[in-house]
Amino acid sequence: MGYAVVDVETTGFAARGSDRVVEVAVVGLDDAGRVTDEWCTLLNPGRDLGPQHVHRIRAADVWHAPTFARAAGAIAARLAERVIVAHNLSFDARFLTAEFARAGVDLPVTGLCTMRLADRYLPNLAGRSLRACCEAAGVVLDSAHSALHDARATARLFAHYLRSGVPAAEPAPRLPLPDDVAEVRRGAATRVYRRPELVTLVRGDLVVFTGRTHAPREEWVDRAASAGLVSQGYVTRSTRLVVAADPFTLSSKARRARAYRVPIVSEEDFAGMLALLGVTPPAKDHRTGWRQSY
Numbered sequence: 001m002g003y004a005v006v007d008v009e010t011t012g013f014a015a016r017g018s019d020r021v022v023e024v025a026v027v028g029l030d031d032a033g034r035v036t037d038e039w040c041t042l043l044n045p046g047r048d049l050g051p052q053h054v055h056r057i058r059a060a061d062v063w064h065a066p067t068f069a070r071a072a073g074a075i076a077a078r079l080a081e082r083v084i085v086a087h088n089l090s091f092d093a094r095f096l097t098a099e100f101a102r103a104g105v106d107l108p109v110t111g112l113c114t115m116r117l118a119d120r121y122l123p124n125l126a127g128r129s130l131r132a133c134c135e136a137a138g139v140v141l142d143s144a145h146s147a148l149h150d151a152r153a154t155a156r157l158f159a160h161y162l163r164s165g166v167p168a169a170e171p172a173p174r175l176p177l178p179d180d181v182a183e184v185r186r187g188a189a190t191r192v193y194r195r196p197e198l199v200t201l202v203r204g205d206l207v208v209f210t211g212r213t214h215a216p217r218e219e220w221v222d223r224a225a226s227a228g229l230v231s232q233g234y235v236t237r238s239t240r241l242v243v244a245a246d247p248f249t250l251s252s253k254a255r256r257a258r259a260y261r262v263p264i265v266s267e268e269d270f271a272g273m274l275a276l277l278g279v280t281p282p283a284k285d286h287r288t289g290w291r292q293s294y
């Protein structure tokens with residue numbers, strides 16, 4: 001039988017709402033807790049990536065990644081006839097169940113939760129986060145908020161539990177779905193941002209901002225206003241420019257801009273355009289890029 005240790009990275013917390021899975025990893029274990037295989041892929045959520053400062057996935061990374069619907073068969077095949085394991089299983093299960101349902105697949109996700117089992121196997125536990133549980137078990141967590149690294153750490157944590165025996169659970173069923181999706185992993189992006197041709201801005205031009213910019217958005221808005229530009233919260237055919245924290249963003253603003261052929265530029269390029277208009281952009285910080293103020 002064996003186990004399928006799962007972790008997902010998502011755009012947020014609303015599994016049944018607008019949020020989506022952007023990365024999924026499955027680490028296979030045999031009954032003794034030995035790793036037998038592992039699989040991980042990025043997914044194109046068809047929307048913005050949410051808290052990129054947390055999961056560190058760039059829009060360029062998922063540009064050519066499969067959608068969940070396209071990868072559903074590959075994911076289901078790696079769960080099939082195995083007991084599903086995850087840390088905070090309810091979170092991963094909600095997202096996987098919702099994503100499978102959107103793809104027209106009825107696959108309720110149940111199994112064992114290493115977080116809920118922690119009190120039984122890790123005495124004197126200070127907290128139940130994956131990091132706290134791994135530290136208590138002497139397990140190395142290499143890079144938090146990476147689906148594959150978190151799944152590997154959870155697999156090692158679960159193997160620690162297995163030495164004392166774990167409760168029985170039903171394995172996931174095998175579904176007749178195609179399994180023909182290649183993995184798209186972090187760092188495999190082939191799209192490179194190329195600076196667009198200079199956009200000449202004049203007073204009254206409409207500018208839209210999208211994403212969590214390095215410099216606070218209100219600073220960009222203030223400086224745009226100093227140049228006589230008008231900031232708006234939505235894209236129309238009259239929009240002159242969209243300034244994006246990530247020029248490859250899949251946000252609704254960016255999708256509309258591409259449909260209307262409105263240029264999408266980085267903060268740095270916009271700073272150069274402001275400089276031509278005699279407006280000083282937010283100061284840069286050598287560690288984070290643009291200075292942030294709170």
